[in-house]
Amino acid sequence: MSGILVYCRAGFENDCAAELQDKTAALGVFGYCQTTSNSGYVVYRCQPEEADHLGRKLALKELVFARQFIVIIAELADIPATDRVSTIQIALLDEQLNEHFAMVKPAGDLRVETPDTNDAKELTTFCRKFTVPLRQGLRQSGWLTAKESDRRPTLHAFFLSGQQLVLGYSYSYNQSPWPMGILRLRSPSDAPSRSTLKLDEAFQVFIPAHEREQRVSSGMNAVDLGAAPGGWTYQLVRRGMMVQAIDNGPMAQSLMDSGQVKHIREDGFKYRPKKKNVTWLVCDMVEKPMRVTELMIQWFIDGDCKEAIFNLKLPMKKRYAMVSECLQLIQTELAEKGMGRYEVQAKQLYHDREEVTVHVRSA
């Protein structure tokens, strides 16, 4: 059975599926989704040539609920624990399969992965140990280049259990660089909250590495709406920015001691900077997504910031529909006001829970 397999946060399979249905249709592909609650992935079924088309054209960067996706080559069940490598090698001898995936052979690299669920965590050690023998086996069968190459597609061995495997590939120009699509970050011991990782991840996901130094840099002015206790402010301070932290709640003393933070006890929906010298606006206020979106739009219309990163909290059922509505509003409002070109990106980050993170930049 052909199609693509999409990695997502466990519990968000329906949102991921709704988004896939929407965005594949926009590319003229009309398949269907198979979901299992809390599995951490969605399978989208379509014709083999359509699956490869999605692998190339369905931009991972534009998918909100997908961390990574692979074009399915083969689905194997009942793999014997004693001889997994040769079972996979034998499956890959299939003539039709070799003909159909000729353009992928040999792939440039291999990732052995699992869904991001508690059950699958038990497979982590196995995956690490299995990578070396599987890589050797795939090289012998001509499915992998002798040396790693980032110009060729990547093979993914996605283990659903010790006996069940989905083998697929992703194109190097349309994939997450991180195993399982997860950017793992260590929480700094002196950060006031674990939320700090959300903004750290957002900067790394949304701003290309070669532009980061210029766009997220020392000496810039930033505003943090809903800042307390200061996890996001911590990331701005760490990057050398001067921060106006807006919240009625208390900020961590360590941040105040840095001399880079001005704590303003005001309503984040009313506060505006006195000067037009703010580069970064960040916002983590727990509020209705549409209300936060409208506030962000207004900051851009008024020229009060150049780039913004904000979270949309999604306690409702139809999370994809809500996110789409908010993103659509940003596009239409900024276009209607003749605000020129804007870049809008949104992602459910690894460190996000019932929320997604949005980045807007006047380009």
Ligand SMILES: C[S@@+](CC[C@H](N)C(=O)[O-])C[C@H]1O[C@@H](n2cnc3c(N)ncnc32)[C@H](O)[C@@H]1O
């Ligand atoms: C999720 S917490 C922010 C955590 C923060 N980003 C961190 O990393 O430590 C939400 C904060 O928004 C603040 N908040 C909610 N509504 C607000 C409003 N209207 N104006 C200012 N702050 C608000 C709350 O007081 C709370 O401290």
